[in-house]
Amino acid sequence: MTTIKHTTTLTQRPAWQALEHHYREHKDIHLRKLFADDPRRGERLTVEAAGLYFDYSKNRITEETVRLLVRLAEECGLPERIEAMFRGDKINLTENRSVLHVALRAPRNRQILVDGVDVVPQVHGVLDRMALFSDQIRTGQWTGYTGKRIRNVINIGIGGSDLGPAMAYEALRHYSERDLTFRFIANVDGTDFEEATRDLDAEETLFIVSSKTFTTLETMTNAHIARVWCLRKLGHEAAVARHFVAVSTNAEEVSKFGIDTANMFGFWDWVGGRYSMDSAIGLSTMIAIGPENFRALLAGFHAIDEHFRTAPLEKNLPVLMGLLTIWYNNFFGAQTVAVLPYDQYLKRFPAYLQQLTMESNGKRVTFEGVHVDYQTSPIYWGEPGTNGQHSFYQLIHQGTKLIPCDFIGFCRSLNPLGNHHDILMANLFAQSEALAFGKPASDVQAEGSPDWLVPHRTFGGNRPSSTILAERLTPETLGKLVALYEHSVFTQGVIWNIDSFDQWGVELGKVLAKQIIPELESASEPQPRHDSSTNALIRRYRMLR
Ligand code: G6Q
Numbered sequence: 001m002t003t004i005k006h007t008t009t010l011t012q013r014p015a016w017q018a019l020e021h022h023y024r025e026h027k028d029i030h031l032r033k034l035f036a037d038d039p040r041r042g043e044r045l046t047v048e049a050a051g052l053y054f055d056y057s058k059n060r061i062t063e064e065t066v067r068l069l070v071r072l073a074e075e076c077g078l079p080e081r082i083e084a085m086f087r088g089d090k091i092n093l094t095e096n097r098s099v100l101h102v103a104l105r106a107p108r109n110r111q112i113l114v115d116g117v118d119v120v121p122q123v124h125g126v127l128d129r130m131a132l133f134s135d136q137i138r139t140g141q142w143t144g145y146t147g148k149r150i151r152n153v154i155n156i157g158i159g160g161s162d163l164g165p166a167m168a169y170e171a172l173r174h175y176s177e178r179d180l181t182f183r184f185i186a187n188v189d190g191t192d193f194e195e196a197t198r199d200l201d202a203e204e205t206l207f208i209v210s211s212k213t214f215t216t217l218e219t220m221t222n223a224h225i226a227r228v229w230c231l232r233k234l235g236h237e238a239a240v241a242r243h244f245v246a247v248s249t250n251a252e253e254v255s256k257f258g259i260d261t262a263n264m265f266g267f268w269d270w271v272g273g274r275y276s277m278d279s280a281i282g283l284s285t286m287i288a289i290g291p292e293n294f295r296a297l298l299a300g301f302h303a304i305d306e307h308f309r310t311a312p313l314e315k316n317l318p319v320l321m322g323l324l325t326i327w328y329n330n331f332f333g334a335q336t337v338a339v340l341p342y343d344q345y346l347k348r349f350p351a352y353l354q355q356l357t358m359e360s361n362g363k364r365v366t367f368e369g370v371h372v373d374y375q376t377s378p379i380y381w382g383e384p385g386t387n388g389q390h391s392f393y394q395l396i397h398q399g400t401k402l403i404p405c406d407f408i409g410f411c412r413s414l415n416p417l418g419n420h421h422d423i424l425m426a427n428l429f430a431q432s433e434a435l436a437f438g439k440p441a442s443d444v445q446a447e448g449s450p451d452w453l454v455p456h457r458t459f460g461g462n463r464p465s466s467t468i469l470a471e472r473l474t475p476e477t478l479g480k481l482v483a484l485y486e487h488s489v490f491t492q493g494v495i496w497n498i499d500s501f502d503q504w505g506v507e508l509g510k511v512l513a514k515q516i517i518p519e520l521e522s523a524s525e526p527q528p529r530h531d532s533s534t535n536a537l538i539r540r541y542r543m544l545r
Pocket of ligand 1: 161215272359
């Protein structure tokens, strides 16, 4: 059991105070100067880990900044906290749980104990069953109730039971079985269900009901309607066993729903929803890309886990990413981070990261329940390049806000087409260059721009970014990328002394919705008992529904 001793508040730590002083001294230094003073900066301020190249030279830092940030991480006990996580300590204190997504990708010969029990054999047991099932679907050996081959796989889940699988399917579509159709239903909005199923034949459709608790309102509502949809065509209850499988930790509820627990793939309470895409929650991913590719994905995760656990902090890629976020968030007052993947397959990656980062670190009290006197998670957002360039990049280049950017690119395209890829990557490199160095007024004047237009056409530069460059988007690379952000989030949470693994903030709305549902459905028009705004909205809705 880890006890977290934070007798000193973060802002009183010597390293924090040194960073504040350092910030005041250095905040106005321009990247132009930093690069001019050190011609090798762009090669020196880089780290390579498990084949990922991380260039952080275009950040508003010096070596002293990194030294102080690393000192802060040490003062906050980051190395010990990393060890505690990997050891299976119950570091999710408010839920009294271990946090062991790293066990999901541990090789068979590893041992990781939770309450004295080695969980690695259990993990591999489930992976083996998933592989068997995936192969049966992919080869057509598993048929629907009427004997037809399964051609459509629909994952029903929400939050952590949706975003990971949906992102991974898009990201790895290149590797997917193209004869199968994959869809994802999350929202408790009939539209999501209707549009996902309208052109599908129930005889050829498999539903994966993914829910850790198997009680989530949205998921269960969708799962029940899926059953109705399926039985309307197939007629017999017995069809459920051929068309529904479950991914859950709750065998009792799964069985109550009518899914044979032989067709249930389990995981454990030490896997947080937003950290679960590499557990059985990834069943749709495995069916799409095949067991071998899924294992490569896990190997990618594991490679970064090992790096995170063993590399010195100053050369530790996720640690550096996390610390840079602290630097801008807590010292420069930056409120957001833009994640800009230059790869169409990663179009859902920013949405996935939004949950990972903001549900993890969107907290306002420390482990001890004390209100923080510093900022916690920034807002993460982004879109794939180059699309974003033609919309919001204007603000990043010339707006009044400081927005640190993560650029992500690959040296080889999965779809080489003419010179598309060179154009794409030229844009990535050009954006980070333009952000860092800008275009001074003197250059604009020298081009003969009329004086009145000069301020409009001037780029101040000094806008920070990091670039992650990998060879190719493979299952393994995707695993590495996700693990990178998982551990960066962990690093930030340790510095802020918050529980990155609970999510109490999502509870209140759920409770209130349950109270309101009968008020909307009631025929007798009871007087809603809320505030005047909520009452008026409910009355109007009832009138017009
Ligand atoms: C993630 C959260 C949350 C969760 C969903 C779905 O970390 O806990 O997004 O994944 O609420 O929960 P179930 O899997 O239990 O349906």
